[in-house]
Amino acid sequence: MPTNTNDPRVKRTRQLLMQAFMELLEQRKKNVSSITVQDITSYATVNRSTFYAHFEDKFAFLESWMREKFLEKLKDELPNAALSDIGSLRTLILIVFDFLFCTRPYMTFADRQYETLFEVAMQKELNDLLFTWLSEQAEPSVSRETVETTALIASWGIFGSAVEWSRHPQDRSAEDMARDVLEVVAAGLAPVIG
Incomplete structure (x- = not known):
């Protein structure tokens, strides 16, 4: 390197x-x-x-590629590439849904070996973004460990929902799915940010 x-x-x-x-x-x-x-x-x-x-190898390249593309999309569509409120959280959820929808055509059954790699790269960026925002917004009485756990659960909830939706986008609109994901995630964040 x-x-x-x-x-x-x-x-x-x-x-x-x-x-x-x-x-x-x-x-x-x-x-x-x-x-x-x-x-x-x-x-x-x-x-x-x-x-x-x-x-190091093709796997490291692909992880870097996925991370860079995701970060580019965040910078293009999320003001300051940061979260500021529930509205920006909704935007973030839609970005994740759209990103997975747009990258899915490049993936075939033979590419399944790379799915975990892509998941880890995206989920880590999502987790970092949520952790930063929650750390800034957390009530003073909330511990760092609780903030970390909340960011982890929220990031996997958003990402997992987007992955499942991207496999069958014809079943439900991204807007409808994102609205429901936002409702559940916001409820999970409430104990941390009040």
């Missing part, structure tokens, strides 16, 4: 690899599992050794 991820050259190379992967997904109509490290490096016109200088 590069030691200085803030180095502009490192950022450029990582971005080049990510763009190559996205273009292979979109233009070649390939699925995640069918794209190899060799495909990515050839399309990005870099050596395989360059890829491995940035990522």
Whole structure:
């Protein structure tokens, strides 16, 4: 792994690899599992050794790709990429639903091996965002452990609901599902934020 991820050259190379992967997904109509490290490096016109200088393996690359795409979506659609109230929590829930809906077409049965990897990457970002917000909003009497647990439960509740919905989006609208998820999550947050 590069030691200085803030180095502009490192950022450029990582971005080049990510763009190559996205273009292979979109233009070649390939699925995640069918794209190899060799495909990515050839399309990005870099050596395989360059890829491995940035990522341990394809799994590490895919986790980074999922995390970056999710964070981009958060920055684009959530003011300041932060939560401020229940309205922004609703927006966050819809972002998660939409993100999973948009990435599902790139996944096939062969890609199931990567689902857990993607779940962990997204859920961690979601948990971090919720924990930061809850830490700022928590009643003074609420312990850090309670805030951590609440963020963990809420993040998995939002994420798990979105995963299930994304498998069968025709059964119910994202808006309806998000409204119900928000109601349950908000009730779970009430003991922490009052």
